[in-house]
Amino acid sequence: MDEKRLDEIISRYDYPSGRILGILRDIQVSEGYIEKDLLRLLAEKIEVPVSRLYGLVTFYSFFSLQPVGRHIITLCMGTPCHVKGARTILATLEDLLGIKGEEESGKYFATTADNQFTVVIARCFGACSMSPVIQIDGNLYGYVTPEKIPEILAGYGWHP
Amino acid sequence: MRIASPEDLDAVRKIGLFKIQPDRPRIAVGLATCGIAAGGNELYDRLGSIIREGGYDIELTKSGCIGFCRQEPIVSVTIPHKPLVLLHHVTSDTAEDVIKGVLQEDIPKNLALCRVKEWDHITGMIQYGEGFETIPDYHEIPFFSNQHKIILRDAGFINPEDITEYIAAGGYSTAFSVLTGRDPDSVIDEVKRSGLRGRGGAGFPTGLKWEITKKAPGSEKFIVCNADEGDPGAYMNRNEMESDPHMLIEGMLIGAYAMGISEGLIYIRAEYPLAIERLRHAIREAKSYGLLGKEIFGTDFSFDIKIAIGAGAFVCGESTALVASIEGKIGRPHPRPPRLTDSGVWGRPTDLNNVETWCNVPVIMAKGAEWYSGTGVRGNSGTKVFSLVGKVDNPGMIEVPLGTSLHRIIYDIGGGGAGGKRVKAVQTGGPSGGCIPERFFNTGVDFESLLTMGSMMGSGGLVVMDEDTDMVDIARYFINFAASESCGKCLPCREGLKHTLLILNRILAGKAGVEDITLLETLADTIQATSLCGLGQTATNPVQTTLKYFREEYDALIVQDLPDGGR
Numbered sequence: 001m002d003e004k005r006l007d008e009i010i011s012r013y014d015y016p017s018g019r020i021l022g023i024l025r026d027i028q029v030s031e032g033y034i035e036k037d038l039l040r041l042l043a044e045k046i047e048v049p050v051s052r053l054y055g056l057v058t059f060y061s062f063f064s065l066q067p068v069g070r071h072i073i074t075l076c077m078g079t080p081c082h083v084k085g086a087r088t089i090l091a092t093l094e095d096l097l098g099i100k101g102e103e104e105s106g107k108y109f110a111t112t113a114d115n116q117f118t119v120v121i122a123r124c125f126g127a128c129s130m131s132p133v134i135q136i137d138g139n140l141y142g143y144v145t146p147e148k149i150p151e152i153l154a155g156y157g158w159h160p
Numbered sequence: 161m162r163i164a165s166p167e168d169l170d171a172v173r174k175i176g177l178f179k180i181q182p183d184r185p186r187i188a189v190g191l192a193t194c195g196i197a198a199g200g201n202e203l204y205d206r207l208g209s210i211i212r213e214g215g216y217d218i219e220l221t222k223s224g225c226i227g228f229c230r231q232e233p234i235v236s237v238t239i240p241h242k243p244l245v246l247l248h249h250v251t252s253d254t255a256e257d258v259i260k261g262v263l264q265e266d267i268p269k270n271l272a273l274c275r276v277k278e279w280d281h282i283t284g285m286i287q288y289g290e291g292f293e294t295i296p297d298y299h300e301i302p303f304f305s306n307q308h309k310i311i312l313r314d315a316g317f318i319n320p321e322d323i324t325e326y327i328a329a330g331g332y333s334t335a336f337s338v339l340t341g342r343d344p345d346s347v348i349d350e351v352k353r354s355g356l357r358g359r360g361g362a363g364f365p366t367g368l369k370w371e372i373t374k375k376a377p378g379s380e381k382f383i384v385c386n387a388d389e390g391d392p393g394a395y396m397n398r399n400e401m402e403s404d405p406h407m408l409i410e411g412m413l414i415g416a417y418a419m420g421i422s423e424g425l426i427y428i429r430a431e432y433p434l435a436i437e438r439l440r441h442a443i444r445e446a447k448s449y450g451l452l453g454k455e456i457f458g459t460d461f462s463f464d465i466k467i468a469i470g471a472g473a474f475v476c477g478e479s480t481a482l483v484a485s486i487e488g489k490i491g492r493p494h495p496r497p498p499r500l501t502d503s504g505v506w507g508r509p510t511d512l513n514n515v516e517t518w519c520n521v522p523v524i525m526a527k528g529a530e531w532y533s534g535t536g537v538r539g540n541s542g543t544k545v546f547s548l549v550g551k552v553d554n555p556g557m558i559e560v561p562l563g564t565s566l567h568r569i570i571y572d573i574g575g576g577g578a579g580g581k582r583v584k585a586v587q588t589g590g591p592s593g594g595c596i597p598e599r600f601f602n603t604g605v606d607f608e609s610l611l612t613m614g615s616m617m618g619s620g621g622l623v624v625m626d627e628d629t630d631m632v633d634i635a636r637y638f639i640n641f642a643a644s645e646s647c648g649k650c651l652p653c654r655e656g657l658k659h660t661l662l663i664l665n666r667i668l669a670g671k672a673g674v675e676d677i678t679l680l681e682t683l684a685d686t687i688q689a690t691s692l693c694g695l696g697q698t699a700t701n702p703v704q705t706t707l708k709y710f711r712e713e714y715d716a717l718i719v720q721d722l723p724d725g726g727r
């Protein structure tokens with residue numbers, strides 16, 4: 001993200017309530033993660049210590065500091081998804097994409113060697129009636145089964 | 161235009177009515193998050209291109225979600241003087257059939273779910289018409305007939321992105337009469353007498369909270385809407401905002417007037433991009449009609465709403481953590497007092513209510529406290545919206561009077577277990593709630609009964625578990641969730657939950673002895689009694705309720721003679 005775009009995002013928030021998290025959210029949505037240098041630049045621009053921004057980015061699960069692959073697959077880990085087999089979906093994704101991540105403190109992060117896919121987990125999308133649910137680049141897929149995953153992934157350039 | 165008189169309101173109502181009931185057929189595709197995920201956008205585009213290419217005189221629009229998620233994508237069809245017909249499982253492949261059916265006034269039977277002759281928006285009535293006798297009536301569909309829609313009265317019937325349709329259904333006329341003709345204190349009194357209690361889960365009397373905020377010293381205060389629906393398995397608020405955002409805005413407007421507050425905030429989670437977009441759009445619309453901003457309805461009352469976005473921290477549902485988050489800090493709770501009503505956002509007195517609580521306000525003021533408290537049970541007036549999900553046959557978004565039995569919700573509306581499996585339990589109240597076994601399904605869902613069961617109302621997620629669900633694994637799932645979401649401030653929650661998780665892992669791995677169960681119980685009681693905030697105090701409910709009701713599942717995993725006593 002260049003400086004001009006960052007300035008544009010900052011300019012969207014002229015109101016103190018919700019300003020800092022709003023800016024960070026827009027960066028996260030736009031880039032898929034928050035680059036550390038960008039965090040430093042933002043700190044200077046909005047005159048907030050970078051340590052405080054770092055604290056926010058690591059506390060709130062919506063943010064990630066790690067660079068992501070071309071496509072982001074987010075697996076919902078809400079209760080309905082859990083009882084309807086989200087673990088099996090994760091295992092299938094790991095198997096098909098050849099990745100292995102560890103869930104720690106509610107976060108999971110793994111990127112394929114070719115940098116095409118990053119898999120992360122989310123608490124709940126609120127699309128619970130269609131559980132289990134995954135999201136790829138913002139598109140939701142409901143009623144996912146291990147059998148359906150290869151076809152879904154193929155839509156994003158994956159092949160066995 | 162700015163609405164400043166009953167005539168202005170009426171003029172806009174007419175515009176909206178002509179959109180809901182145009183002089184030509186109207187097709188509306190249910191486009192909330194779930195409808196879109198089921199292929200709603202593709203269907204909308206396909207219908208649009210068929211209409212364009214054929215040059216047909218058909219109005220194509222979008223609507224919110226009617227809640228029958230299993231039947232998505234859902235489309236409603238209105239032909240002048242005929243009943244509105246809900247179509248289900250419509251796909252791009254059957255789009256042609258829909259258009260053909262509309263043009264020939266012969267709706268394909270395989271696509272028709274039900275017909276609606278008239279619809280009671282409570283703040284207004286819409287008559288559709290007679291006909292299509294072979295299609296089942298709305299009231300003949302058990303999923304619908306067992307519900308009582310007050311909050312969801314507009315969802316699925318109006319275009320959530322068009323303020324005129326909300327006004328056509330009677331929207332903002334209540335705010336108009338309140339702002340131009342009611343004494344603010346009498347509004348608070350009306351809400352108090354209605355018996356409305358906080359729908360975020362705690363059930364605090366709303367009118368009382370308003371009164372306390374109003375009486376707090378200081379002239380600059382905030383009202384805040386909590387839209388940080390963090391309970392996994394709950395999506396009522398998402399749907400309320402996506403399907404009927406103006407209902408929330410009208411509720412906040414009335415509340416702001418009653419308390420004399422000019423600044424409002426909606427704190428909404430980042431995981432709900434469509435709800436954020438629709439709220440922003442709705443706020444812009446309301447401003448352009450003079451319903452937000454300065455001198456609303458031409459009175460001297462001014463009120464504005466801003467949106468603050470949360471970033472995925474369950475603890476931010478706790479009021480003091482939520483305020484910290486709005487102020488751009490890490491969401492860690494602090495002990496109360498001071499309460500928000502004394503010192504909230506930026507240290508100013510703040511009234512915080514859940515989305516659904518606000519949504520109840522317009523109907524209370526429109527129909528009166530007596531009418532409102534006629535629904536529900538003593539001490540629990542009104543309805544509650546639930547997300548009925550998990551291993552249930554008809555998952556969806558439902559609304560029933562408070563006090564309705566779990567049996568009626570899960571079997572009569574939900575159709576019982578998915579795939580004919582036996583239902584074992586239902587989990588209510590999210591990670592702070594508990595699992596209620598099938599034998600207690602005669603329990604009515606109200607704030608007190610659920611607490612007696614060791615669970616709680618929470619925001620309204622009902623996750624159904626069937627015979628295949630492992631209850632110890634469910635307990636571990638929730639403890640893992642709560643341990644990850646602990647803000648780390650107080651020791652019982654931070655360390656206690658971590659160790660609870662280790663014990664549960666040990667039990668599930670078949671490496672635990674009988675003394676581990678005792679330790680689990682003691683630890684749970686301690687965390688409950690000594691944690692700082694609601695997250696910690698309720699985090700062990702899933703463990704305690706599964707131990708209480710499904711002890712045999714724990715016992716089956718216990719190794720009786722561990723060589724080293726399990727250590």
